[in-house]
Amino acid sequence: MPAHRLVDAPKAPQPPGPFSHATVVGPWVYVSGMGGLDPKSGQVVSDDVIEQTRQAIVNLEAILAAAGCTLQHVVKATVYLTDMADYPRVNELYGEAFAPNKPARTCVAVSALPVRERMKIDLVAYREGN
Numbered sequence: 001m002p003a004h005r006l007v008d009a010p011k012a013p014q015p016p017g018p019f020s021h022a023t024v025v026g027p028w029v030y031v032s033g034m035g036g037l038d039p040k041s042g043q044v045v046s047d048d049v050i051e052q053t054r055q056a057i058v059n060l061e062a063i064l065a066a067a068g069c070t071l072q073h074v075v076k077a078t079v080y081l082t083d084m085a086d087y088p089r090v091n092e093l094y095g096e097a098f099a100p101n102k103p104a105r106t107c108v109a110v111s112a113l114p115v116r117e118r119m120k121i122d123l124v125a126y127r128e129g130n
Helices: 049-066 084-098
Strands: 005-007 022-025 028-034 074-081 104-109 119-126
Touching: 022 049, 028 049, 049 084, 049 119, 074 084, 084 104, 084 119
Parallel strands: 074 104
Antiparallel strands: 005 022, 022 028, 028 119, 074 119
């Protein structure tokens, strides 16, 4: 197995299972799926998908920072939605957060997510020179 480093981001909600916030392998950063959970309580911030998306982006930024990068380093994202009717609203906020980078992205509908989450995002980032 290649040398890797596990990332613990104190400013992000703790993972609700046996996994790390992210794993760094060479210049690559693989960020676990993150939803709209409050970092202190570990509970969903709101039932509103926009509030969840805002918090998910804040959480992802905290994880990326702990790994030594930013949203601008992201090359691939996967968005998970429990209701595809939320796609336009989530897409607008996502587009603002990732402009002008526009990483490759997949969006899929899922039947459920933990802790009443309506959305979740995972990321792959590339840190050049690391």
